[in-house]
Amino acid sequence: MNLSPNSERAYWLAWSQIQGIGSVLTKRLYQSFGSMSEAWQASASALLEIEGIGGQTLEAIRQAQGEVEPLSLLAVHEHRNLNFWTPSDREYPQLLWEIPDPPPILYYQGHLTTWNERNTIAIVGTRSATPYGKRWTKKLVSALASHGFTIISGMAEGIDGEAHRACLEVGGQTLAVMGTGVDRFYPPKHKSLYEQILTSGLVLSEYPQGTPPDKKHFPARNRIIAGLSRVTLVMEAPERSGALITAYQANEYGRDVYTLPNSLEVNEARGCLNLLGKGAQAILGVDELLEALGTLPNLDTPTPTIAITDLPPMQQTILQAIGFGDPVGLDWIVEQTKIPSGEVLGTLTQLELIGAIAIYPGMRYQRLT
Template sequence: MSLSSTTDRAYWLAWSQVRGIGSVLMKRIYQAFGSMSEAWTAMPSDLQEIEGIGGQTLEAIRQAQREVEPLSLMAIHEHNNLNFWTPSDREYPQLLWEIPDPPAILYYRGHLTNWNERNTVAIVGTRRATPYGKRWTKKLVTALAKSGFTIISGMAEGIDGEAHRACLEVSGQTVAVVGTGVDQIYPHKHKSLYEQIVDSGLVLSEYPQGTPPDKKHFPARNRIIAGLSRVTLVIEAPERSGALITAYQANEYGRDVYALPNSIEVNEAKGCLKLLGKGAQAISGVDELLEALGMLPNLDTPAPAIAISALPPLQQNILQAIGFGEPVGLDWIVEQVKMPSGEVLGALTHLELVGAIAPYPGMRYQRLV
């Protein structure tokens, strides 16, 4: 990890300690300054231009600036929380950064630190799953995992647990997003499941290690499940359900939502009927679902072979400037190629479309070919 990356991580952490600043405002601050370290030393008048920063919040920022030394805070924090990502890290999920309220700190435990974000499916549902719901969860997850999809859920009782287990049974990739610290097992009856996920998958949380269960954490956790996933499948959900929160958030984020139909007499599925009535797509079978997911834009489509010499000179120069290393920022690319930023952005968009580069949070880019 480069020194600049370490510094960026420290300032994300420092900003996360400021009272009254949440995920939405953190992203606005970053977008306004392009660097959390620059924002930390910004003039109060510049900070107040950001929507959501008034006099009270500004005073909290100034107090934190007096009391917090970011690099020292980082050293202390890493001692207790070695594994975490910030939006400055290349491992931070791009899909998650796209939502309006991405977590500034994403703690993790496990061995799955890289997955194809275009093939991510959230499986959510009631804690009181019916035999019908369990059967369809296993059927759908087995097919999805065998087809290369990463299964994301919340490790709760019921549908969540069934989804993780079905994925692990076929050696698929699964990610559990929890409302506790990543070192906590909740519910405790999922101790064996938790250990299996840590061994071959990933446990994620925005809460530091040692954080116990708290009912207000779980709705916030649901937005991460929705944000990490291209598609959300609701298997069973009563009319008041955390799974419905996840589905509504996924819809707000512009992601596809599917629901499994069931009898109107089944209380555990009335939420799914509600979703279908609001425009969610019906799950009508395994093959039909796989076909529908295969038609999603950019879904695991192999990139065509790219003839670098056939690209326009500016695009060739940009690829040369980016090089084969860590992602680099837009400002640095503009400086290297000595062209207006508007033209560079247009060229970057084309290079992204043809699969020559990959975008990362903070307008950073990595060369792929």
């Protein structure tokens, strides 16, 4: 993901307004042209080479380009929606950008604008949570938040609400991803919870302010929860549940999925048992979960000093592209180095073996030396 000039935001916004151009296609346009402004200026033949763009979509693009002036559109939009990020903004979450369908516009409201993406955990589950599910959600979230993990959920009834509340009670960081505009809250009974999250956490949405609840928004919302999180925990879920959608998406994104076991006789947890049968890891207790999460790369572990000048040229180039700071994704490295992804992956493996980088879930890489 390039750090583009602020004017690039206008083109992300303009593309997001075109009928038939969804989040998958928007990312493909960026990857093909290197910027959304370049894509806006592209010829018809170049656009038709993008998978997913046919004659009808091209016609919609050309019509929009004749009617929309991106910088003017941005000025109006910013007046109505002051707080939002596009992938051209430094603050846009790197983990979210790495999924195939990241939202081109991510609206936010609250006081938490930076967090450690290495320590993000989604907590999801049924709206009809049992006392067992609520109890274990509170126990696990309290421990995770106290150990510095940022808790992400959807502010729905049941498990979501328990997760946010437990996090806030121990002074932790929490993000609520909404299926409404960030100025709305749903369900209505969570008004107080919404206000608490705004005070010390963050509310996120891909929908502009004023957007009311709509049932079709919530499955799309779930991909953002999964995309923002390094790990997803499913606490309770019946066989048909939005929480399972989140878990499947997290798995597709290469993220770890854990689930809480329960009895075969508990309908609210049958989906969790199905996840265990499909390879999800079992939550066996607070200490066991913390230990399991601790097996992921630990940046506090000392690493040997390696002189970059002693490395082969390609390794030097890739290390310089990664730089020091938060982990970056494979797309970023390929874009920065202009080296084919296959060669980049091979070199990254070599760099990991010599202790020069750490590899995180979701194909993210951080330089250690």
